[in-house]
Amino acid sequence: MGIINVQHLRKAFGNHEVLKDIDFSIDKGEVVCIIGSSGSGKSTLLRCLNLLEIPTSGTVYFTDEVIGGSQKKINEYRSKVGMVFQSFNLFNNMTVLENCMSGSRKVLKRSKEESRVISIKYLKKVGMAPYINAKPSQLSGGQKQRVAIARALTMEPEVLLFDEPTSALDPEMVGEVLNVIKELAKEGLTMIIVTHEMAFARDVSTKTIFMDQGVIAESNEPEKLFTNPKNPRTQAFLSRFING
Amino acid sequence: MEKNIVEWIIFLLQEYGIYFWKGTLITLETSILGTILGLIVGFLLGIIQSTPIYPEDSMAKRVYYKMLKGISNAFVHIFRGTPMMVQAMVLYYGLKQYGVNITPFSAAVLVIMLNTGAYMAETVRGGIISIDNGQFEGGKALGMPHFTIMFCVVLPQAFRNIIPEMGNLFITNIKMTSVLNVIGFAELYFATKTAANTYYRYFEAFLITGAIYFILCTIFTKLLSVLEKKMEGKKDYELATEYLAD
Ligand SMILES: Nc1ncnc2c1ncn2[C@@H]1O[C@H](COP(=O)(O)OP(=O)(O)OP(=O)(O)O)[C@@H](O)[C@H]1O
Numbered sequence: 001m002g003i004i005n006v007q008h009l010r011k012a013f014g015n016h017e018v019l020k021d022i023d024f025s026i027d028k029g030e031v032v033c034i035i036g037s038s039g040s041g042k043s044t045l046l047r048c049l050n051l052l053e054i055p056t057s058g059t060v061y062f063t064d065e066v067i068g069g070s071q072k073k074i075n076e077y078r079s080k081v082g083m084v085f086q087s088f089n090l091f092n093n094m095t096v097l098e099n100c101m102s103g104s105r106k107v108l109k110r111s112k113e114e115s116r117v118i119s120i121k122y123l124k125k126v127g128m129a130p131y132i133n134a135k136p137s138q139l140s141g142g143q144k145q146r147v148a149i150a151r152a153l154t155m156e157p158e159v160l161l162f163d164e165p166t167s168a169l170d171p172e173m174v175g176e177v178l179n180v181i182k183e184l185a186k187e188g189l190t191m192i193i194v195t196h197e198m199a200f201a202r203d204v205s206t207k208t209i210f211m212d213q214g215v216i217a218e219s220n221e222p223e224k225l226f227t228n229p230k231n232p233r234t235q236a237f238l239s240r241f242i243n244g
Numbered sequence: 245m246e247k248n249i250v251e252w253i254i255f256l257l258q259e260y261g262i263y264f265w266k267g268t269l270i271t272l273e274t275s276i277l278g279t280i281l282g283l284i285v286g287f288l289l290g291i292i293q294s295t296p297i298y299p300e301d302s303m304a305k306r307v308y309y310k311m312l313k314g315i316s317n318a319f320v321h322i323f324r325g326t327p328m329m330v331q332a333m334v335l336y337y338g339l340k341q342y343g344v345n346i347t348p349f350s351a352a353v354l355v356i357m358l359n360t361g362a363y364m365a366e367t368v369r370g371g372i373i374s375i376d377n378g379q380f381e382g383g384k385a386l387g388m389p390h391f392t393i394m395f396c397v398v399l400p401q402a403f404r405n406i407i408p409e410m411g412n413l414f415i416t417n418i419k420m421t422s423v424l425n426v427i428g429f430a431e432l433y434f435a436t437k438t439a440a441n442t443y444y445r446y447f448e449a450f451l452i453t454g455a456i457y458f459i460l461c462t463i464f465t466k467l468l469s470v471l472e473k474k475m476e477g478k479k480d481y482e483l484a485t486e487y488l489a490d
């Protein structure tokens with residue numbers, strides 16, 4: 001069984017069924033990219049994995065255990081499965097360093113000194129250590145996203161979820177963020193990444209999932225999915241992308 | 245020889261200055277104490293009202309929060325929906341009738357506290373919901389419990405938006421102490437009345453009292469705008485040059 005295992009996951013908002021019977025499993029060290037057109041349910045799927053949305057039905061296993069239950073259990077689970085948002089969601093009242101230290105101190109209960117050392121380690125990794133004293137409002141989008149990644153890494157998560165990490169960025173900043181994620185992939189971090197960057201998905205993922213209207217329409221190794229899509233809807237989506 | 249207005253004011257201040265001064269101090273004391281206690285009540289209620297109830301919480305916890313919210317809601321509606329003067333009468337004479345004697349000072353502080361609490365509850369709740377939901381989600385994704393996010397992330401940000409309303413309430417409270425003479429809380433009012441009655445100089449006496457309220461309110465407005473500026477924080481930051489090399 002994989003590190004994350006999703007079985008018969010459904011999510012409806014009122015009578016609008018956004019996710020319809022999703023099944024997939026990912027192993028430790030895998031990098032899964034989820035692609036698909038707007039409104040197909042990619043964000044909702046990711047948010048269900050993090051329990052920011054509570055699934056209507058179905059089960060998610062994390063290392064063979066069903067996720068959910070009390071708030072305490074949910075929070076414990078979230079501390080192991082990090083999430084990076086399209087809109088960064090850095091804490092506006094804290095500096096870069098305080099942002100990174102917050103989870104380490106308040107959730108993992110590490111000491112101040114230890115949290116500081118770990119935070120600086122990961123800030124260095126994303127190239128943001130010189131900015132430890134800056135507030136989020138004083139950073140560019142690419143810088144904010146790199147800090148958000150460092151903040152998630154200070155929790156030393158087992159899985160990291162990304163919801164369109166570069167969609168809110170100016171084109172010239174997309175590269176710096178994607179490079180950080182590629183670096184993490186090389187190091188073997190397990191990741192699920194929702195993205196519209198097709199070249200990146202093809203390059204970095206071990207498995208690519210194409211979502212369409214709330215179902216997984218196709219899931220395959222990136223080489224196969226991008227060069228030889230089986231499902232006509234995948235073909236249509238990819239050709240739309242290639243032809244701009 | 246007949247005195248002019250200025251001369252009358254100076255004369256009244258010479259004669260009754262000490263009473264005006266004492267009245268001013270007690271007015272200040274009451275409104276500061278009442279407002280601070282009220283702010284605490286308001287924050288508590290505002291936080292209670294914006295606490296989410298999750299379907300996966302235990303039954304007992306859900307019932308408990310629902311009750312707290314219900315009580316807090318009722319409290320806010322009642323105190324916002326009735327005049328402070330009437331509340332003061334009901335509280336003071338009501339308690340008296342049932343054998344609980346409290347001083348007019350305590351009654352005044354209590355009424356101001358409850359009123360401020362009711363108004364602040366709504367302001368705090370508004371301040372909290374005005375903060376982008378992403379701030380909550382950022383905290384949740386790290387595994388932070390609701391109250392950690394509330395106290396470390398959301399309230400510090402909401403606080404800045406709340407300051408102006410805190411200032412308004414403070415000033416309202418300073419002025420509101422003047423209607424509390426209905427329960428015998430009347431230091432400044434009493435000084436004014438005595439001064440006015442003795443020499444039959446109502447205009448000058450109330451002019452003095454008006455000026456006192458005006459000065460107090462002006463001072464507080466200034467103090468709060470200083471606090472607001474302070475909360476804005478630094479506009480620039482220092483690069484940590486020791487890490488620039490990497
Ligand atoms: N909280 C919500 N309440 C109601 N409907 C929602 C909610 N969140 C999402 N939806 C609906 O669910 C559908 C899927 O949304 P979702 O955000 O998962 O799409 P997506 O694949 O991430 O799209 P995009 O590429 O634009 O980010 C949409 O039709 C959206 O309107």
Ligand SMILES: [Mg+2]
Nearest residue numbers: 042043044164
């Ligand atoms: Mg989305």
